Amino acid sequence: MLNAIGSTPLVRLDKVVPRDAAEVWVKLEYFSPTGSYKDRMALSMVERAEARGDLKPGMTVVEYTGGSTGISLAFVCAVKGYRCRIVSNDAVAKEKLRSMEAFGAELEVLKSEGGKLTADLVPRMMARAREIAAEGPSYATDQMRNPDMVAGYESLGEELLRQMKGPIHTFCAAVGTCPFNVTVLVSPLVSTSMSFALRSSASMSAVLICIVWAAASSVPPTERVASFVS
Numbered sequence: 001m002l003n004a005i006g007s008t009p010l011v012r013l014d015k016v017v018p019r020d021a022a023e024v025w026v027k028l029e030y031f032s033p034t035g036s037y038k039d040r041m042a043l044s045m046v047e048r049a050e051a052r053g054d055l056k057p058g059m060t061v062v063e064y065t066g067g068s069t070g071i072s073l074a075f076v077c078a079v080k081g082y083r084c085r086i087v088s089n090d091a092v093a094k095e096k097l098r099s100m101e102a103f104g105a106e107l108e109v110l111k112s113e114g115g116k117l118t119a120d121l122v123p124r125m126m127a128r129a130r131e132i133a134a135e136g137p138s139y140a141t142d143q144m145r146n147p148d149m150v151a152g153y154e155s156l157g158e159e160l161l162r163q164m165k166g167p168i169h170t171f172c173a174a175v176g177t178c179p180f181n182v183t184v185l186v187s188p189l190v191s192t193s194m195s196f197a198l199r200s201s202a203s204m205s206a207v208l209i210c211i212v213w214a215a216a217s218s219v220p221p222t223e224r225v226a227s228f229v230s
Contacts, residue, residue: 001033001079002043002076002079002080004032004033005032005033005039005040005043006032006039006040006155006156006159007159008027008028008029008030008031008032008037008159009027009028009031010025010026010027010028010159010160010163010164011025011026011028012024012025012026013025013026022169022170025164027156027159027160033075034068034071034072034075034099036068036071036072037153037156038068038069038071038072039072039075039076040152040153040155040156041069041072041143041148041149041150041152041153042069042072042073042075042076042141042152043072043076043152044148044149044151044152045073045141045143045146045148045149045152046061046073046076046077046080046082046141048148048151049139049141049148054139055082055139056137057081058137059082059083059137059138059139060082060083060084060085060133060136060137060138060139061073061077061082061083061084061085061138061139061141062084062085062086062087062129062132062133062138062139062140062141063084063085063086063087063129063140063141063142063143064086064087064088064122064125064126064128064129064143065086065087065088065125065143066088066089066091066092066096066117066122067088067092067093067096067097067100068096069143070086070088070096070100070105071096071099071100071103073086073105073141074086074099074100074103074104074105075103077103077104077105078103078104083106084103084104084105084106085105085106085108085132085138086100086105086106086107086108087107087108087110087125087128087129087132088100088107088108088109088110088125089109089110089111089112089117089121089125090109090110090111090112090115091112091115091116091117091121092109097109108128108132110124110125110128126142126144129142
């Protein structure tokens with residue numbers, strides 16, 4: 001099942017992009033098992049720890065998360081047979097918490113202030129995860145400080161280079177579960193800039209990667225600007 005992570009399709013958007021504008025391609029990361037490109041980083045954190053000998057059979061994987069990382073990590077641990085303990089909070093969508101539990105993760109849900117993500121919430125989650133990891137043979141993936149997380153996305157770039165038949169002039173990536181807008185100004189040579197909206201569902205985080213391929217490859221990179229509006 002882990003072989004299903006990555007190697008996601010790349011499709012061109014034809015109807016929402018103005019005629020004579022740049023080519024816009026979308027990487028469909030929701031084809032990964034949990035519907036998120038977080039599957040890539042979860043697998044990387046686990047397998048690189050195994051390769052170093054930091055994570056061995058019988059150990060527990062511990063993480064703090066607001067959702068998508070926990071879902072992906074719970075999935076990877078379920079396939080590999082590791083116990084997975086997740087620290088989250090009650091400000092997180094219930095669907096995400098249920099998804100982690102569905103993959104077998106043991107959840108500890110911290111109380112928030114009125115269901116809001118306050119400044120102290122993530123540090124409290126991190127501290128509690130450290131306490132859990134100290135209870136017995138465990139490996140704390142510690143996503144925010146783990147270089148294996150970043151390495152997990154290398155395959156994404158490699159796939160794009162293989163899938164595109166020409167140069168990639170502008171790369172846009174969006175993270176989060178809410179609707180977002182992507183505005184891309186490719187160059188003055190293109191008749192109009194492109195402004196379009198992409199929506200991901202509340203249970204699907206970071207599932208879309210937008211690739212913009214300029215219509216005129218001779219346009220200097222300085223004239224191409226990508227901006228995000230959450």
